[in-house]
Amino acid sequence: MLTKLIKQEFRATARVMIPMYLVMLALAVGARFFTDDLGDLGDLLKALCALAVLACILVNVAAMILRFKQNLLGDEGYLMFTLPVTVHQHLWAKLVAAVAWFAATLAMSLGSLCILADSTAFTIGAGGIQVGIPLVSVHGVAVAFPDNGLFLLELAVLGFVAGCTLCLQFYAALAAGYSFSSHKMALSVVWFVLLSLATTVLTEVMPVPEVEFHNNWVATLHLALWVISGCTAVVGAIYYGITVYFLKHRLNLS
Amino acid sequence: MPVLEYKEVTKRYGGLTALDGVSLTVEPGRIVGLLGPNGSGKTTLLKLACGLLTPTSGEILVCSQAPGSPASHAQVSYLPERMAVPDWMTAKQLVHFYQDFYGDFRQDVAWQMLSDLNIDPALRVREMSKGTREKVQLILVMSRAAMLYLLDEPIGGVDPATRDYILSTIIANYNPEAAVVISTHLIADVEKLLDQVIFLKNGQLVLQSEVDQLREEKGMSVDALFREVFKC
Amino acid sequence: MKWQFSSDAPIYAQLIEQIQRTIVSGGWPPGERLPSVRDLAGEAGVNPNTMQRAMTELEREGLVYSQRTAGRFVTEDRARIEAARNQCAQRQIQTFLDKMEQLGYSGEEILRLVEQEMKGES
Numbered sequence: 001m002l003t004k005l006i007k008q009e010f011r012a013t014a015r016v017m018i019p020m021y022l023v024m025l026a027l028a029v030g031a032r033f034f035t036d037d038l039g040d041l042g043d044l045l046k047a048l049c050a051l052a053v054l055a056c057i058l059v060n061v062a063a064m065i066l067r068f069k070q071n072l073l074g075d076e077g078y079l080m081f082t083l084p085v086t087v088h089q090h091l092w093a094k095l096v097a098a099v100a101w102f103a104a105t106l107a108m109s110l111g112s113l114c115i116l117a118d119s120t121a122f123t124i125g126a127g128g129i130q131v132g133i134p135l136v137s138v139h140g141v142a143v144a145f146p147d148n149g150l151f152l153l154e155l156a157v158l159g160f161v162a163g164c165t166l167c168l169q170f171y172a173a174l175a176a177g178y179s180f181s182s183h184k185m186a187l188s189v190v191w192f193v194l195l196s197l198a199t200t201v202l203t204e205v206m207p208v209p210e211v212e213f214h215n216n217w218v219a220t221l222h223l224a225l226w227v228i229s230g231c232t233a234v235v236g237a238i239y240y241g242i243t244v245y246f247l248k249h250r251l252n253l254s
Numbered sequence: 255m256p257v258l259e260y261k262e263v264t265k266r267y268g269g270l271t272a273l274d275g276v277s278l279t280v281e282p283g284r285i286v287g288l289l290g291p292n293g294s295g296k297t298t299l300l301k302l303a304c305g306l307l308t309p310t311s312g313e314i315l316v317c318s319q320a321p322g323s324p325a326s327h328a329q330v331s332y333l334p335e336r337m338a339v340p341d342w343m344t345a346k347q348l349v350h351f352y353q354d355f356y357g358d359f360r361q362d363v364a365w366q367m368l369s370d371l372n373i374d375p376a377l378r379v380r381e382m383s384k385g386t387r388e389k390v391q392l393i394l395v396m397s398r399a400a401m402l403y404l405l406d407e408p409i410g411g412v413d414p415a416t417r418d419y420i421l422s423t424i425i426a427n428y429n430p431e432a433a434v435v436i437s438t439h440l441i442a443d444v445e446k447l448l449d450q451v452i453f454l455k456n457g458q459l460v461l462q463s464e465v466d467q468l469r470e471e472k473g474m475s476v477d478a479l480f481r482e483v484f485k486c
Numbered sequence: 487m488k489w490q491f492s493s494d495a496p497i498y499a500q501l502i503e504q505i506q507r508t509i510v511s512g513g514w515p516p517g518e519r520l521p522s523v524r525d526l527a528g529e530a531g532v533n534p535n536t537m538q539r540a541m542t543e544l545e546r547e548g549l550v551y552s553q554r555t556a557g558r559f560v561t562e563d564r565a566r567i568e569a570a571r572n573q574c575a576q577r578q579i580q581t582f583l584d585k586m587e588q589l590g591y592s593g594e595e596i597l598r599l600v601e602q603e604m605k606g607e608s
Binding site: 283284285418421422425426428446447448449465466467469470473474475477478 | 491493494495496497498499524527528530531532533534535536539
């Protein structure tokens with residue numbers, strides 16, 4: 001059932017995301033090749049395009065939150081919540097799709113920025129990527145990162161956990177706000193603020209393991225990444241619990 | 255064993271009481287009409303049985319299970335009073351969607367009904383007329399071989415010819431193990447179809463009775479009785 | 487067969503009456519196999535339970551009988567059908583007489599009117 005839900009989730013969200021990627025690419029290609037003769041104006045246009053590309057990341061986050069609200073808490077919820085699936089399956093389908101799109105958007109933004117950058121800026125802007133790619137692919141750099149496979153895995157885990165937690169904070173706030181009979185949206189905002197405050201307090205008092213600086217800075221980096229992932233996962237798990245509670249025991253579709 | 259059971263169910267929205275201590279049971283093999291004026295609690299009653307609302311107090315059992323569990327959803331086919339299917343999907347995609355999720359979905363029945371009602375499977379919900387949307391949603395719901403059908407205003411927005419087709423579909427689908435609950439205010443149209451009627455007024459159960467018994471005792475149709483009970 | 491329902495009498499009673507009328511008028515000849523309850527219910531647009539109830543009542547009266555596997559048939563007992571036909575006729579006449587009485591006619595007047603009407607027709 002989970003795979004079927006995920007399939008449906010991708011089918012529904014692709015309708016928004018794929019056109020957005022196409023616009024992004026078209027914008028980047030257009031700005032790269034048709035503004036060269038415009039001088040300062042061309043640079044301005046390029047800067048605006050770069051901003052637009054970055055804005056796509058925000059649009060992506062907004063789309064995922066709207067999708068949750070519309071598909072589960074709006075009219076479509078009448079269909080979704082009468083399917084023979086669990087609340088956990090609903091949530092995981094949403095999270096998997098959202099994080100996959102985040103990753104794709106990130107990749108697309110970087111790609112677009114590379115295209116956008118002109119010859120000089122390109123070398124600087126894409127320099128990071130040109131350095132970054134060999135870091136993981138060329139064996140020569142592996143002297144600096146003896147186990148870059150593990151490093152990549154850690155980044156992927158952190159990315160997944162952080163993406164889920166970001167979504168879950170919005171999901172929890174919406175699920176809680178929409179469990180009331182009226183003022184659903186306003187109460188969702190209140191819940192979001194409360195969750196943010198509670199999380200700040202929590203991270204203050206959470207017994208975060210001290211990462212001591214070793215002489216071996218690679219080991220320190222690995223440890224730090226796992227600690228950050230772990231702490232984020234704890235916060236995410238709390239949001240998850242709140243979301244499940246409200247969707248399962250306090251559902252009140254209007 | 256009842257298919258659907260409400261025990262002292264109360265539902266309040268803020269200060270408003272939508273259902274007030276309703277107790278009733280629906281036995282298998284029955285076609286039950288849920289009748290009442292607008293705002294009498296019909297939709298709330300059905301939504302509670304699907305787990306879309308949480309009761310303020312009381313208990314509901316659907317096929318001996320708590321509403322809202324995947325096991326109960328697998329046995330209940332619910333037609334909401336609004337459009338709940340995504341409007342970007344085509345009728346064909348929706349048939350496959352239902353086939354994917356419901357083990358009791360009968361695809362052949364769905365295709366047959368779509369063709370009987372001249373609905374193009376390639377049409378998106380968004381592109382359909384209001385009546386066609388309602389038909390598609392009802393076809394999906396009736397194509398399941400469920401234990402309990404909960405139909406909220408199934409014939410409200412369709413023309414009389416389609417209404418007849420839909421009502422005969424409900425009879426053709428009749429299964430002595432299953433039960434059907436139909437909420438409507440078009441009583442005259444469904445009266446012949448019903449075993450039982452339930453009258454709701456201001457969130458309270460006014461009457462639950464066999465249709466023929468009512469006609470015999472009162473010497474009038476349920477429609478006429480309804481007009482008398484709910485006289486403004 | 488065409489089904490029509492009035493709003494005041496119980497549906498099952500109306501079903502019994504209409505099936506009886508079809509049988510005695512030869513619409514369904516003796517020994518004829520009847521459609522299934524579900525098909526009949528669909529045709530009449532009534533609840534299958536109600537149709538079942540009507541059939542059970544007709545079986546009790548002996549107008550139809552069911553064979554476990556083959557289905558349900560009109561009785562082959564012509565005397566039984568004839569009796570039912572007479573019953574129908576008597577009911578019709580009784581209704582007619584009641585109405586004439588309400589209009590204030592005596593028995594003799596009614597007879598004369600009926601005779602006149604019959605002659606006029608032929």
